[in-house]
Amino acid sequence: MTISHGADTLAIVPPSRLSLQRAIWRWHFYAGLLCVPFMILLAVTGSLYLFKDEINHTLFAYRTVVANPGTPALSPEELVDKALEGRPEAAATAYAEPADATSSAKVTYRDDSGKYYVYLDPYSGAVLDTLRADREPMWLIKKIHSLELFGTFTNRLIEAVGGFALILVITGIYLWWPRGQSGGVVTVRGTPARRVWWRDLHAVTGAFAGLVIFFLAASGLPWAGFWGKQLNGFATQAGLGYPTQLWDNTPTSTVPLQDVVSKAGWTVENSPVPQSALPYTHAIGLDRAVAVARGLGIAPGFEMALPTEENGVYTAAIFPDDLSKERTIHIDQYSGRPIVDLKFGDFGGVAKAIEFGINVHQGQQWGLANQLVMLATCLAVVLASVSGVMMWWKRRPTGKLGVPPYPSDSRVYRGLWIVAIAVGLAFPVTGLAIMVMVALDLLVIRTVPPLRRAFG
Template sequence: MSVPFQGPAPAAARAEVRPSLREAVYRAVWRWHFYAGLICLPFLILLAVTGALYLFKPEIDATAFAHRTIVTPAGTPLGPDRLVYNAMQAVPDGVPVSYTEPGSPTASALVTMNVGAEKTLVFLDPYRGHVLDAMPAAQEFSGVVRRLHSLTLFGSVANRVVEIVAGFAVILVVTGTYLWWPRGQRGGVVTLRETPRRRVWWRDLHAVTGLFAGAGLLFLALTGLPWSGWWGQELRAWSNAAGLGQPRQLWADRPVSGVPMRAVLNEPGWTMQDAPVPRSQPQAAPAIGLDRAAAILRDMGMPAGFELALPLGETGVYAVAAYPRDVTAQRMVSLDQYTGRPLVDVHFGDIGPVGQAIQLGIGLHKGEFLGRANQLAMLAFCLATILLSVTAGVMWWKRRPSGRLGVPPLPRDRRVMAGVTGLVLGLGALFPLTGLAILALIGLDLGARALLRPRPLRPAGQTS
């Protein structure tokens, strides 16, 4: 009678088990990396190209569109009232809704007009009052680039896709880091092997680029998520309810309307989008007027280039926002339209820690906060993202079987695949729309495997 072995497994058996387990985990992670890339790559290229363009919005406006954004200083600028009047003459069927102060002595002024359900932008020379250009806001170059970047150009449903892609980008970085991790190989960690004619060269270029760009891609995904339609709105609502975002105490004991700041200002900032617009107290005295409101704001030290929304109705206010490239100088003010008294004055330091962190992240994301270095760093991450996408596409093309998708093979141990899938679902749970997309992928994967699984042959002569 044999006696069962009760001690530890022999060294040879342990050595055999470990590599097979590592291989199974590697295949499972690779499969999810492939699926995440399959979904993300077209969108990542679009986001990287449009993001790179938007980084240089000031430079593009000052060169390609200098005819409407750059002026020659000549004496004392005209008052906002006169400029708005000139804009109304140029767009007689429009209603002025906001005035944007020139951001520098050589910058034009901007008046936004409502024409029916659409907005029209009127650019004016602040010294001579000439209308430099008038165009639908939907056609302005930087606005189109921005809406392409968020996919809001195609509607609110398309904007949800960006949220899904951002969640998958996080999964791409995490799984890609595991796949890159050195396992004794000499090449493909920080150096390239072979030549561009070989797939291994493209694999190494993809891995090495990912090593240097992965952190940047992760940062861009996480700092872009607050602007997403569902996740960003929920985060803002939670931070405001917890007192970590919008400073609600500044609105205490003040009459407010049911209109959110995002409805009257083009750039109310992430934290203040849902803040209610205060109400003026109607008086017998006339409103102070746009010229006086702008002068009060300058005396208050508002940064140059502020946007000033005109009062809506007898209880409306002069709602003002300034979002300069220095994030810490951001400020939002509401003036009583009859007295000019500040009803609300919110500095960057007044908002909660979550709001501050997100505003800083957005400033870095847009390349605005740390000058040219920030701008160039974000550009490098955008270019690296394009390179990662291209190399991934070439690798896939070179390895895929003819006429097939080329999904990485499943590990033999299905428990490993289930464990890795559970971890991926855990990451997806942080971004619910991504989590739902992961569940849909799992369903498609299981369905495809069931359809492609070979059916057992019936014994000869057996009938159903």
């Protein structure tokens, strides 16, 4: 039997359990050390994105809100013409309907310098604001959240962090689990001057918010560049995503939906945009395309992507808070016939579950209550991260990093390798990172004396 002081409690622990506890503690430490800055970044940017509509309608109300609604509204084609006035080199690529009587309309255009958004008063046609699409605040926050703004490598780092977050929650719950102690389970002992206060704050925060943190990590992984794409492809091929048979009787392009609309749902973002059928006669125009979409009952506030090729289509798409109203309609630009009309109810089981998880993740499913729960969880992530760093700082010996000790029974690492392989099969990017971490710990840090002392 061995006396353990690892969690600031005095407990009699069998050697086998102590070895496992030390191994998990060491793994939890390494995962936390790697993830802390990213977890804080995710929490802060995620908190802001939860309230994107509120931010847009207050800080940026000058371009999103019409102060004095009039009647009648200008037609979509008239609004596009207003947006392109004085820009002979520009080509409109999309038109977004006002969501309600007090919302602005939005026209997207491209020119040689990039893509731009023009916000307009739908009644007078006055331009409220124009900005580059890649400088729109909520777009920037979302891209920073995923680190996609900085390239593929950093986006893969966030994907690995998402998998590590799952491990942090599981290992954290194991380390928190009461084993005869009373303090640090639901209460915080001591004062901030003592390490035990930070340890308890870290443990209690993680324990109470752990399940929601786990949910946030799990529901965020479908967006991951590698794993999410594989899952999306599997769901589609297995008939559990969007119904591919809707495309069976129409020619399709190689352009995915996410390339033609500003926002595409997870399920359909990689679905191919169809092509208009022969013969190519007189195009129906934007006004009629919008009327067709309205006539089919699409929810207000939808975006209409304009065809850019002779065989292109009009694409109406909306992904609102209410999942039941999620819809994508591809319209032949000559006949006005809806080629593909895809509703949320047409999705397979996996797609519906993931879309629901994403909706909750973004605080959209149950209104303000959903937003506040997610915000509280983001704050808990920051608190757990800061308290984890503080308790490590107070525990570390002078001149050392203060890494938790190696397990006395090296056989425990066999189990960790099995876990690493299993995680690698489920989440390849995270699994690769785990295997590198464990290999460095066993083959480098443990065998090089200066490193072993520093990490001891």
